[in-house]
Amino acid sequence: MIDAEREFVEYVSARLPSLHRTAFLMCGDAHLADDVVQQTLTALYVHWRKVSRADNVDAYVHRMLVHKLVDEKRLSWAKVRLFGSTPEPERPVTPHDEVAERDSLVAALAHLPRGQRTVLVLRFLCDLSLTDTAAAMGCSEGNVKSQTARALAAIRQLLAVTEMAGRNSR
Structure with missing residues (x-):
């Protein structure tokens, strides 16, 4: 089990910036992208033994990311807002x-x-x-x-x- 965890950590460490960039570009929201990547990595960890045996792990993970984003968009109406008012939009640099x-x-x-x-x-x-x-x-x-x-x-x-x-x- 230690080897599988090490492989998972190495894979995620190498691909995390790319996954964040991909998620952000697909959804256009940095916070949502963080959430989607986290959900994808959680699912990836749970299924790592199966995923690590795939012919193309990156393609498998991209598909997971797309599915998590679709799920997030589809189920967004059920989200609870944890703040009293809508935050002001970020000011452009x-x-x-x-x-x-x-x-x-x-x-x-x-x-x-x-x-x-x-x-x-x-x-x-x-x-x-x-x-x-x-x-x-x-x-x-x-x-x-x-x-x-x-x-x-x-x-x-x-x-x-x-x-x-x-x-x-x-």
Whole structure:
């Protein structure tokens, strides 16, 4: 059992930043991303012996992450708020060129439907193959291709509108 726990800790230690980034880009909320990653890692720990024998552990874990995010979104109506009022939104950091680009990309991703956002994050930001993305999402490769095409068209349009608005405000 000690070897299995050590393997789990090594796996999680190596992949934790990537899992957080993936979850954040899929949901657009840092706190929700933390919750989803924690739920995924808890489930991963419980099933580590089975998961560690999988052909592609990373694909298996990405699929778990996607499922946990879907569960979180589906069951969010049942959540209890632990504070008396809605917190004020975080104030944006003074944008530098790279930060502004990242922020506009994250904002554009937030406007996409969940499936399209998930496809773009897994394919281009996590660098998963078409087959691995389809496996993680539990759909066909054709579905991934069509979601990708629609998502890229939509994000190009959103980024163009954002860029034009930025030029007009100068």
